[in-house]
Amino acid sequence: MPIPHLIHIGYAKTGSTLLQGWSALGEADPRLRVTSCETISSPLPRDGGFLVDYEGLSLLDVEAAPLRACEAMHQLFPNAYVLIVTRGIASVILSSYSEYLRSSGHLDFLPFLSGAARRNPWNYDLLIARYRELFGADRVIVLPYELLRDDPQAFTRRIEDAFALDPHELPQAFANPSLSPAELAWYGRFNRFVGAQKQTGRVRRALAARYALALTAGRFRWLAALLQRLRPRPSLPILTEELLRPFAGGTAGLRADPIYAPFLADYAIEAPPP
Incomplete structure (x- = not known):
């Protein structure tokens, strides 16, 4: 029987580094072969070094690029399984802005948010639907980052049970914590x-x-x-419903999944009126 192949595609800012350090997704368990790369779902052009090229990112179609990557993965590994980890919209925006500043980004928060709203790199429903269409719904595992944050054992048990793996301990701490x-x-x-x-x-x-x-x-x-x-400066503004509305429409499918029930507030964004 062939060894199952799991493609872990992120998203970015959903504990990918922590999961890559988890022995079940490493080489410790011979019953599972893993490819892990969050830029499959969250393309981040580099400046030639380790920093994100945000000018280059602004020119990238962040909706079409992950869909093309999905099709490429299917051509290469048509029988693979796929792990997709999502994160609540407000939380992923704040974490992404922290990473942006850490990569020498110069925009204040509201201009950064405005740029993200025009392009919405977190249309989860669209990308998940495409993976399910190509690989099959039974081969696509979708889990919330919030479960990994609040109950790591319950999160990892979902993957261990899917592939009949023995329990493996997660590393103790998340990498790349947000800025203060x-x-x-x-x-x-x-x-x-x-x-x-x-x-x-x-x-x-x-x-x-x-x-x-x-x-x-x-x-x-x-x-x-x-x-x-x-010289105290104001902290980041509260992400109100009005600020989050441009990101509505990409989480409806997740909200219908029972595993997301404890985290509905993280994914509930009211769509703008018609």
């Missing part, structure tokens, strides 16, 4: 200041690279905390 309120308030200003420096060519690239490494390592956390005590 002070960092969220100040990192955009830091990034704009560095981006406005007059150096050109090789010097500018070297400065940007060193700054990005320090930012990713959290070396400006103390400065953000100090400035927030001395």
Whole structure:
């Protein structure tokens, strides 16, 4: 009997690094072969290094690209199983903005949100439907990040039971935690200041690279905390129903799934009136 092949496609900001460190999705269990890459569902062009190229991302069709990736995966692995992990819209927006700032992004939150709303990279229903159409509904496992956050054993049990795996312990902590309120308030200003420096060519690239490494390592956390005590800046605005409405329409199918019942508030967005 062939060894099952599981393709874990993300989404981004749904604990992918934690799951990749889980031995059941690694090489510890010979009864399951795993391909794990969250950029299949969440395309993130790079700047030639480890940082996300957000200018390049703004030019990418974030709805069509994952659908093309789905078709490519089906051509390569037509008999595979697929694991899709979703995250509530408000939560994924805030976590994505944190990652954006950590990658030297310079926009304040509302312009960032406006750009995301025009493109909506979290149309879960559309992508899930396409995977089910190509691979078969019985081969597509869809789970909420919120279950992984609140009850990790219940989350992993769903995967272990699907492939008759022995229990495997998850790593103890999530990787890449979100920035603190002070960092969220100040990192955009830091990034704009560095981006406005007059150096050109090789010097500018070297400065940007060193700054990005320090930012990713959290070396400006103390400065953000100090400035927030001395000159407090407003925290991020509350994500009201009005701000979230542009993202309506991509979660209706999830809300009908019983496993999402405890997390309906995370996925319930009222569509705008006709």
